[in-house]
Amino acid sequence: MDGALRLERQHDRVVATLDRPEKRNAIDRATIDALHELCAELEAEPRILILTGAGGVFASGADIAELRERRADDARRGINANAFVRVAELPMPVIAAVDGYALGGGAELAYAADVRLGTPSLKMGNPETGLGILAAAGASWRLKEIVGDARAIELLLTGRTVGAEEALAIGLVSSLHEPDELLPAAHAVADRIARNDPAATMATKRVFRAPREAHPAVDLEEQAVLFESPEKLRRMTEFLEKRERRRG
Template sequence: MSVTPELPLVIERRADRVVATLSRPAVRNAIDQRTIDRLHELCAELERSPRILILIGADGVFASGADVAQLRERRAGDARRGINTRAFQRVRNLPMPVIAAIDGHALGGGAELAYAADIRIGTPRLQIGNPETGLGIIAAAGATWRLRELVGEGRAAEMLLTGRILDAATAVDWGLVSSLFEPGDLLAAAHALADRIARNDPLATRHTKTALLAPPAAHPDIDLELQAELFESPEKYRRMTAFLEGRGR
């Protein structure tokens, strides 16, 4: 295991996973251009060497949003470049699962980064939502399409049009977060999820994520092609043989 301080992200690397901690405590982990640059670097690493990614924030906050001081100075060309959007898309499309462990605020761009994860867990003090319209912009880094898939069209519209911030209980009730843990247990809970994922066949896990991200029109053909590859895998044969032999004992 190695730990590399790469502020505004602190990266901990293990053989089967990476923990990336958002760490800009002076601005409640607001996502600035340096954060985006580090996310791109990390995604490039995980595209080359696929591992589970755990995203978490330092000091009891996931991310308070995009850095408003930088947003204020951006213009139309910056919007069209999709500065945060492209980075969050890359996180979403990573080969292996992404777990967002959310404590405290996940607002605006911070919420959109969490939406890009495959699994979201939180703490009882979680606050998540998109207040962008109050700042004269829209949530353009994933919320308008991912949030609809996560909580349904009506609830997504309510959140985005009113700027409603969900508390932890409502986030769980709406299916935006799967479970809650005390703040001191949050990272351990994320690692426990990663442990369960890591016990499975990595290729089957990657193919499952590929199928989950595929558009509806791609099913069932994409599932059958992915399954066809797995049916020829020596690891499938090994695991099924071990299962049958174990059952016979």
């Protein structure tokens, strides 16, 4: 357990809870360091990651007190951006269970997830330009991949906050759940993923994130590996045997 990130490890997943209630889970350097440590663990032993926040808040943003003191060299180091890239590139899927505020860096951490679930109290947005900076930890490139160019630039330029229903309508989250049902819903998604072949899941994530010009070659190479997998043979044989039993 880290002071900024509370971890619950299971054999096929890790639940990581942002836990700075006194700061509404604002993302500080300690949180970033904890995320890097967690990513190193999940890169070595791939498991599904569920990200959530304590106290009815996902993350109110980056820690403004720290941001105010950062200068040009800090910006070029990409302190938050590089951590979120690492989260996004984890081998197994990342699920963000977002309750309450997910603003600034908190929103950008959620954008780095593969799947986002929310609650009716969800408030998500990037108010960075109002603070004299830009959203440089992922929103400027990930948000348009999620909601499209026109909606993304409007949100980034205005800095307005998106509520739950709009977030669902524009695809920022895939479903809404009451707060006490949010984590079970995230686990249900993880359960569904965990029933599939991990190698096929990881290959799907790699192919999905490959640049457009890499297709279809990258798909075919990944498929070639899977076609030789004993797990593919086992699963397909089991499927055919079950179908035969149903017919009988």
